[in-house]
Amino acid sequence: MDQADIPALLSRLASDEDAARKMAVFKLQSSINDPAFADVFISSGGLVILRRLIMTAGGNTLAYSLQSLTRLLEVDMGWDIFEGPAAGDLVERIVELIVTNPLVNILRGAMSILVALVGRSQSSGGGGGGGENTGLSPRTPTAAHTPGTFGFRALKPAVAVYPQFFELVIQQLQSADHALCANALMLINALIRDAVSSDGSIGSGAAAQAKGSGVPASEEWSKFIKRLQDLGLIRAVFNLLQSSALQDLAHPLLEFQSLTKVLLRKWREVRVDLERPEHRRALKGLHLASAPDRKHANGVTGAAGGTGEDGDAAKKGSRRHNPEKWRRLGFETESPAIEFETAGFLGMMDLTDYVRKNEDGFQKLLLEQSTRPLNERCPVARASLAVTMILYDHFEVDKSDLEDIRGYLALNDAKSHDKLFRPLLLQWSRLHTAGLHAFFRLWKSTGAQRDDFDKVAELVRVLVEQVVGQAGRTKDVLEVEDDLQDYDASRLRELQMELLELSFEDQWGPHLFQVRDELKHEALQFVKEQRIRCLLQGSWFTKPMPHTRQESYTKRRLYQPWRYAKLSHNRRYLHYADFPEKLPYEPGLDALTEKIDLGTISSVVSNVSTNPEADAAESEADQSPNSSTPTLRHNGAAITKPTTKITIYSFADDMAHSTTTPISPDTTINLTPGPGSTEPKEQPVLTLYPLNHSLASEWLDGLLMLLSQAPITAETNKLVTLVSEYGLKIRLLNVRLEQMYAAPVGRGSGVGVVPSREGLDEDYFYEI
Incomplete structure (x- = not known):
C-alpha cells in the first residue's frame, strides 16, 4: 500500500461501519511491517485508532488488529502504545482475551503481543534491567524510545484480575493448532526468561516488592517457576517433545529446553545457607522424615544422681541431640550445609524431593543401614548428591544450546532429533529417584564399603550414560526407570571396562598399536x-x-x-x-x-x-577317562x-x-x-x-x-x-613412574610430583 493512502486508510479504520473497518485493518496487517509505512502510520496518529479497535472490536476485525500490532512490534516500532496512563487497560484487555475468548486467530495474536511485551524486559535497557545471557534473547531494539513498563510487571495488574491466566496459557499447549501452541510456549519462555533475569527476580517491580517485604529475590523466581510446574507445565512440554509436531514447534521447544538448563544452573549456584528460613526448613524436614530416635529428638534428662554441669543441664531440661544426627542420614560430617557446596540448592531440592515422595522407603532404608557395620552402610545423602551431579554432567547443563538451535535447520532425520531434543531432561526428579535407587542396588549387589563410594558412583554414571543416553526421544520415562532398576551389574562392569579401555586407547592408542604389531610379529x-x-x-x-x-x-x-x-x-x-x-x-x-x-x-x-x-x-574329550572314542x-x-x-x-x-x-x-x-x-x-x-x-x-x-x-x-x-600380551605387560612394567608424571613436551621443563613410597615394600606381584 502506498504511503499516500494512509490518511484514507485511517479514515476507514475510524469508520462506524464494521465492514469498512474490517477491510481497512485487513489491508493494514499486510503493509505495516514496512518500517517506512509504519513510521508514517504512527506519525499520523494511527496507534490511537489501532488501540481503539483492539479495545472495542470483535471477531475478524479484532484478530486483524492484533495481527497488525504484532507485526508493528516485530519491526521494533509502536512501543508507545504501551506507555501512558491507558497502557494498563490495553494489557488487561489482551489478558482478558486470552482468558475469555475461544477463537484461535484472536488467541494467537494476543499471545504474540504479550510475548513481545514480556520479552522487551531483556531486550531494552529499561524495565527488566537486562536478562541472563541464555543465547535466546529477543531482537535488540534499533529505535530509541521512552522506557515503559515491560516484562512480567507489565502483566502483573492484569493477572491479579484474571488469576487463571497462567493455567489457561498452559492449557493452550495441548491445542491442535500448532501456531497457537507455539505462541503459548513462547509466552511461557518469555515469562521464565524474565523471571531468571540478572537481578534474580520476576521483573524489577517484583524485585522492589521482594526487597521491601524482606523476601529474598531468588525465592520469588523459584516460587514462580514452581507455580508453573504445579499447573502441569512440565508434563505438557514433555508431551510436545515426544509428539510429531517437532517441525512446527522446534524453536520454542529448544528454547524451553535451554531455559530448563538455565534454571538448573541457577538452582545449583544458590548456596545453601542455614541463615535462610527456607533452607533451615528443608534440612529440618529431612531430619524429621528420617524418624529420629525419640530420646534424641525430644531430649533426655541426665541421670537422677547427676552432678556438676551435666546435672545442672539435666535439671534445666536441656535438649541433647544425637551426636550422629546428620551422619546417620549419610552426610560425612555434622555440618550438612558445607556438603552442598558442589551441588548447591539443586542438590538439596533433589534430596528433599526424594525424601518427601519416598518417606516410608527412606525410613526403612536408614533402619536397614543402621543394622550394618558403619563401614558397610550406604551414605544416602552423599549418594543423592552424587546422582544429582551425574545427571548434571550427563545433560551438559553448563553447555549452552545456542549452537544446536542454529544448526537445527540442517537436521531432518530422526537420529538428529534424538540428539537435539532431550525430553528426559524435563523428568529430572524422576530420573534422580531412579538413579538413587540404582545406586542403592549396586551398593548392595557389589558388597561395597565406604572407600568404594566413588567406584559405585562411576558405575551409576556408566548406567545413566547407557540407559538415559541411549534412550530414544519417544521412549516412555517408565521404561527408562525400569531399565535403570533392572540393568545387570556384571554387564555394567563390562561396559565400564570397555569404556576405560577406549579411554586408554584414545590416549595411548598409536603407541600401543605400534608396540602390539611388533610384539605380535x-x-x-x-x-x-x-x-x-x-x-x-x-x-x-x-x-x-x-x-x-x-x-x-x-x-x-x-x-x-x-x-x-x-x-x-x-x-x-x-x-x-x-x-x-x-x-x-x-x-x-x-x-x-x-x-x-x-x-x-x-x-x-x-x-x-x-x-x-x-x-x-x-x-576335554581327550583327557576324559570315560571318553567314548572307539578303540x-x-x-x-x-x-x-x-x-x-x-x-x-x-x-x-x-x-x-x-x-x-x-x-x-x-x-x-x-x-x-x-x-x-x-x-x-x-x-x-x-x-x-x-x-x-x-x-x-x-x-x-x-x-x-x-x-x-x-x-x-x-x-x-x-x-x-598370549605371548604377545605377555610381552606387552612386561614392557608396561618397565615404564618408570617418573615418566608417567613427566611434563608434556614443549610445556616447560618442570615435572609433576612423584608420590612418596614411604611405608611401601617390594612385596608385590603382577597377575597375567
Whole structure:
C-alpha cells in the first residue's frame, strides 16, 4: 500500500461501519511491517485508532488488529502504545482475551503481543534491567524510545484480575493448532526468561516488592517457576517433545529446553545457607522424615544422681541431640550445609524431593543401614548428591544450546532429533529417584564399603550414560526407570571396562598399536620356532585299519598300526615309517625309510577345528577317562581310533619326476590328468592321524609355517596372543613412574610430583 493512502486508510479504520473497518485493518496487517509505512502510520496518529479497535472490536476485525500490532512490534516500532496512563487497560484487555475468548486467530495474536511485551524486559535497557545471557534473547531494539513498563510487571495488574491466566496459557499447549501452541510456549519462555533475569527476580517491580517485604529475590523466581510446574507445565512440554509436531514447534521447544538448563544452573549456584528460613526448613524436614530416635529428638534428662554441669543441664531440661544426627542420614560430617557446596540448592531440592515422595522407603532404608557395620552402610545423602551431579554432567547443563538451535535447520532425520531434543531432561526428579535407587542396588549387589563410594558412583554414571543416553526421544520415562532398576551389574562392569579401555586407547592408542604389531610379529616367530621344533623332535601317529572288502588278506596281515614322522635337521625333508607296535624309544632318521621333499608339497589339508570352543571340547574329550572314542585291537593291543587327520598334497608331475619321494604303500595315486586338463593335479602323498588335538595343532601349523603360511588352529593363535600380551605387560612394567608424571613436551621443563613410597615394600606381584 502506498504511503499516500494512509490518511484514507485511517479514515476507514475510524469508520462506524464494521465492514469498512474490517477491510481497512485487513489491508493494514499486510503493509505495516514496512518500517517506512509504519513510521508514517504512527506519525499520523494511527496507534490511537489501532488501540481503539483492539479495545472495542470483535471477531475478524479484532484478530486483524492484533495481527497488525504484532507485526508493528516485530519491526521494533509502536512501543508507545504501551506507555501512558491507558497502557494498563490495553494489557488487561489482551489478558482478558486470552482468558475469555475461544477463537484461535484472536488467541494467537494476543499471545504474540504479550510475548513481545514480556520479552522487551531483556531486550531494552529499561524495565527488566537486562536478562541472563541464555543465547535466546529477543531482537535488540534499533529505535530509541521512552522506557515503559515491560516484562512480567507489565502483566502483573492484569493477572491479579484474571488469576487463571497462567493455567489457561498452559492449557493452550495441548491445542491442535500448532501456531497457537507455539505462541503459548513462547509466552511461557518469555515469562521464565524474565523471571531468571540478572537481578534474580520476576521483573524489577517484583524485585522492589521482594526487597521491601524482606523476601529474598531468588525465592520469588523459584516460587514462580514452581507455580508453573504445579499447573502441569512440565508434563505438557514433555508431551510436545515426544509428539510429531517437532517441525512446527522446534524453536520454542529448544528454547524451553535451554531455559530448563538455565534454571538448573541457577538452582545449583544458590548456596545453601542455614541463615535462610527456607533452607533451615528443608534440612529440618529431612531430619524429621528420617524418624529420629525419640530420646534424641525430644531430649533426655541426665541421670537422677547427676552432678556438676551435666546435672545442672539435666535439671534445666536441656535438649541433647544425637551426636550422629546428620551422619546417620549419610552426610560425612555434622555440618550438612558445607556438603552442598558442589551441588548447591539443586542438590538439596533433589534430596528433599526424594525424601518427601519416598518417606516410608527412606525410613526403612536408614533402619536397614543402621543394622550394618558403619563401614558397610550406604551414605544416602552423599549418594543423592552424587546422582544429582551425574545427571548434571550427563545433560551438559553448563553447555549452552545456542549452537544446536542454529544448526537445527540442517537436521531432518530422526537420529538428529534424538540428539537435539532431550525430553528426559524435563523428568529430572524422576530420573534422580531412579538413579538413587540404582545406586542403592549396586551398593548392595557389589558388597561395597565406604572407600568404594566413588567406584559405585562411576558405575551409576556408566548406567545413566547407557540407559538415559541411549534412550530414544519417544521412549516412555517408565521404561527408562525400569531399565535403570533392572540393568545387570556384571554387564555394567563390562561396559565400564570397555569404556576405560577406549579411554586408554584414545590416549595411548598409536603407541600401543605400534608396540602390539611388533610384539605380535615377534610372538609369531617364537611360536613358529616352537612348532617346528615339535616336528624336529618327531611324534607317533596311528593308522586306521583297512576296512573295505576289496582289501586282500595279505594287506590286512601286513597292516602296521603305528607311524612315526620326523623333520630332518636341515628342515628340507619329512621322514616317516610304519611300525607294527609303538617303540619305547624315538626312532632315528636312519630307521625312517621314507621321506618327502618339502619343496614338492603343494598344500596341507586337515579336519582339525579352528573354533576355540571346539578345541576346548575336544581337549576335554581327550583327557576324559570315560571318553567314548572307539578303540581298535591289533594283535591284542588296543589302539585308539583316530578322529583327526592331516593330509599332505603334492602335484602329480612332481611325484612322477621326483626320485627322492617314495610313495607310501597305502597311498593310491592317479598320474593320469583329467580330460582337457593342462595343469598338474594334486594328489595326497602322506596322511597323518594325530593322537590328540594338541598334537594335531602342532603338526598342522608347523607344516604350514614351514611353507611360509599363517597358522590356522585356535590353539596356536591363542598361544601367539598370549605371548604377545605377555610381552606387552612386561614392557608396561618397565615404564618408570617418573615418566608417567613427566611434563608434556614443549610445556616447560618442570615435572609433576612423584608420590612418596614411604611405608611401601617390594612385596608385590603382577597377575597375567
